[in-house]
Amino acid sequence: MREITLSKAVNEAIAEEMRRDPSIFLMGEDVAEAGTPFKVLSGLVEEFGTERIIDTPISEPGFMGLAVGAAMTGSRPIVDLMFGDFLFLVMDQLCNQAAKTHYMSGGKLSVPLVLRTNMGATRRSAAQHSQSLHALVAHIPGLKVAMPSSAYEAKGLMKTAIRDNSPVVIFEDKLMYNDKAPVPEEEYLIPFGEAAVLREGSDITLVGTSSMVQVALAAAETLAAEGISAEVIDPRTIVPLDEETILTSVRKTSRAMVIDEGHQSYGVSAEIASRITEKAFYYLDAPVVRMGAMDVPVPFSPALEDITVPTAEGVAAMARHLVRGEARDVA
């Protein structure tokens, strides 16, 4: 199978959907000729024109609001939010308007829009261009949240997001844009709410999101060499969450870690860990451990930044303790 980058996968997904459905348009800062700073959208304006690939002023709440209104009136907008950190700027339009319109109108109005944005630290971009803020939107009923961990998922989830009749926020890890993965030439969609078991194992379940899936897979490889068999699960969407696949795995392995790049406190890792504890407690042989980003603003200095996010070594070390039942204080 051919291999393409995550960036190319996103581009293909949007182009294919825009060819299929003329009501889809895309708007955001520097999306047309510039193709975004990450060049993810390069070539789209040449095919679809500036009517459908719309460069906006630097007015995130404004164009987010426009997208909500357009979605309520027959269009299917894709909003490009250049950095996930700018979510704070669009919160009212996204969370008070887009997320609630269908419910508040008793189902009369719908807001079929996609907000694509990014996440991920270690790009030396400091505290306002490095955050992973998916927990914020996952907390708001009415928003679906997708977190692809590969080019393959990025394409399939984006196509599903565009066809969904509810607002969907899709987070791409900005460090993975150039990562290649096998992606079929033929069309495919990845349904929401279906986790992928990316590696089977029997001793511990590692649930990872986005780039933390790669971290979990690397840890599983290390552990395998030591005779520890780790199962790696990628929820792919955190709203809706495929709880059953995770619980089935934990009932088998009796141990679990959840690895996610959001801040560890009050985050997605806490939510998933809590569900495991509530619903599979009697199958557990060890505490369910969260691993998230440190609860500090992301620092600029590489020496500091690198220690704020979970690493394969860290995950493997913790998994070793959990599997061997060694007493250890969990930080």
Add this chain to the structure above:
Amino acid sequence: MATAKNKRKTNTEDYLRMYRQMVRIRSFEDNANQLYLSAKMPGLTHMYSGEEAVAVGICEALTDDDKITSTHRGHGHCVAKGAEFKQMFCELLGKAEGYCRGKGGSMHIADQSHGNLGANAIVGGSMGIATGAALSAKLQGRTDVTVCFFGDGATAQGLWYEVMNMAALWKLPVIYACENNGYSEYTKTDEIAAGSLTARAEAFGIEAFEVDGQDVLAVNELAQTLVARARKGEGPFFIELKTYRYHGHHVGDINRDYYRSKEEETIWKEQRDPIINFGAWLTREGIASEEELQELRDAVKADAEAAVSYALAADYPDISEVDMHVFAPNDAA
């Protein structure tokens, strides 16, 4: 286009409909206020009384395909855009037959069948939505126009300047209608708004107009002109409508001497009332007699009271509906 003078002779039905719609709004609000005062309505609400000529003058220039976005003070827009009393009162009381199945309440009534994209409880929150609806119309080659209603208080929100900029850049068919009732919640607008509101729109190259918001004919004539121009791609436009809210910020805002005087309220109610003044004009012009207008008012009053009784007796939604409508259904794959 017919001149205002011609219209007076030929558009009797239009005039009487405008009068009736204003009376319907007033009647709806009088009943809503009573529901609040008698503790029959959950929560609270914001009265539109006094501002009827704004909603009616503008909405009478629109078709059902045209869109509006509304505000926390939204009953007037909702009625003027074609909504029925029964579903509105049911919504105010949280009943299953309400426009939003009781999930929105007073501050979120949406009536999509008449192009009302919904009231909004965030001040200025619908400015993006209205502008986006206009963008949608333009992209899809439709000719519908969107009117964005908001108050003077909302002009302090940054969102407005962002979306006006885009609306002007892209020549969107949107009309920003600012109902300047002189008060930003509990504060005089003079204390929160620097400079002139029309100048703010003009700074973006948007044609801006001021009109007496108590004069339904003046409002309607301007709205007809601007809607027709917006349909031809000559928008966006801004209108500042000088008006007055008879009640407090909300129904519970009873003692308001600290921010405005009773004398001021009396002057507006007695001298500037849009319904009284338009009624007087109708009789003066021989379009309707005072008896005919009285009959019309009585009929509306009876309608409103019947709708209130209906809504009070109507069922609440079944509790199984609490988690319905969180997400929109997707077509079967």
